[in-house]
Amino acid sequence: MTKERCIPSHVAIIMDGNGRWAQQRNQLRTIGHRAGLKAVRKIVMYAASINIKVLTLYAFSSENWKRPEKEVSALLALFIYALNREIKKLNSHNVRLNIIGDISRFNNELQNMIIKAQQLTKDNSGLVLNIAANYGGRWDILQSAKKMATQVVEGKISVDDITEDHFNSAMSMSEFPDVDLVIRTGGEYRISNFLLWQIAYSEFYFTDVLWPDFTQSLFDEAINKFNNRERRFGGVRNEDHTC
Numbered sequence: 279m280t281k282e283r284c285i286p287s288h289v290a291i292i293m294d295g296n297g298r299w300a301q302q303r304n305q306l307r308t309i310g311h312r313a314g315l316k317a318v319r320k321i322v323m324y325a326a327s328i329n330i331k332v333l334t335l336y337a338f339s340s341e342n343w344k345r346p347e348k349e350v351s352a353l354l355a356l357f358i359y360a361l362n363r364e365i366k367k368l369n370s371h372n373v374r375l376n377i378i379g380d381i382s383r384f385n386n387e388l389q390n391m392i393i394k395a396q397q398l399t400k401d402n403s404g405l406v407l408n409i410a411a412n413y414g415g416r417w418d419i420l421q422s423a424k425k426m427a428t429q430v431v432e433g434k435i436s437v438d439d440i441t442e443d444h445f446n447s448a449m450s451m452s453e454f455p456d457v458d459l460v461i462r463t464g465g466e467y468r469i470s471n472f473l474l475w476q477i478a479y480s481e482f483y484f485t486d487v488l489w490p491d492f493t494q495s496l497f498d499e500a501i502n503k504f505n506n507r508e509r510r511f512g513g514v515r516n517e518d519h520t521c
């Protein structure tokens with residue numbers, strides 16, 4: 279009997295390569311971002327259909343503000359457009375949308391849209407879609423550390439109460455399982471300040487394919503590769519291990 283394929287509970291994707299995709303076509307980088315949005319739509323629906331529980335997409339890093347102002351505003355405009363256009367569909371597919379990152383740097387319009395979209399979908403029981411926007415892995419650890427420090431200063435906890443579990447409780451996505459599989463498109467082998475704390479025991483899958491060209495079958499290939507990995511979590515080989 280063939281073993282049933284294991285679907286990772288939590289998949290995180292660094293969607294890289296939009297700019298190069300456009301440049302290869304002698305088009306503006308922003309055209310690449312638009313093409314990237316199409317790939318997002320397909321991959322989100324596919325993830326929901328194969329019962330992935332949590333999908334976390336890196337949309338805008340805390341370092342992406344370094345890009346030319348025109349590109350930054352085009353990216354933010356695209357984010358607003360996508361939220362407006364997709365939220366009803368996501369809701370009707372029982373998807374719960376959650377934004378992670380420091381949204382206080384966004385303008386009021388975008389902040390309000392984010393709050394509304396999260397509110398609308400908060401009770402949905404299907405796929406959880408985390409969009410990392412103005413997110414940085416170091417920012418995430420730092421904001422948790424600040425909360426811990428505040429709790430100590432206010433006398434609510436002692437220093438010894440800062441266990442891994444307690445520290446984790448103030449991290450983004452603490453209510454979800456740690457990331458099982460990280461996928462990076464676009465040919466770079468780095469993490470670019472995406473999730474740090476949450477990927478302690480993740481498996482990694484890198485592909486040269488540029489994000490706008492990423493397809494369901496490539497997603498499947500990543501999951502198949504994940505199935506061939508032996509996760510030991512610091513222990514020894516476990517024959518009974520199921521995912």
Ligand code: IPE
Binds near residue numbers: 297338339353
């Ligand atoms: C990733 O594509 C999307 C964002 C960072 C928003 P890039 O824009 O980084 O594309 P490349 O890496 O320049 O090709």
Ligand code: IPE
Binds near residue numbers: 470
């Ligand atoms: C990572 O891609 C950020 C996102 C995909 C949102 P970058 O293109 O910003 O990463 P670097 O600069 O190549 O490390």
Ligand code: MG
Binds near residue numbers: 464
């Ligand atoms: Mg890039």
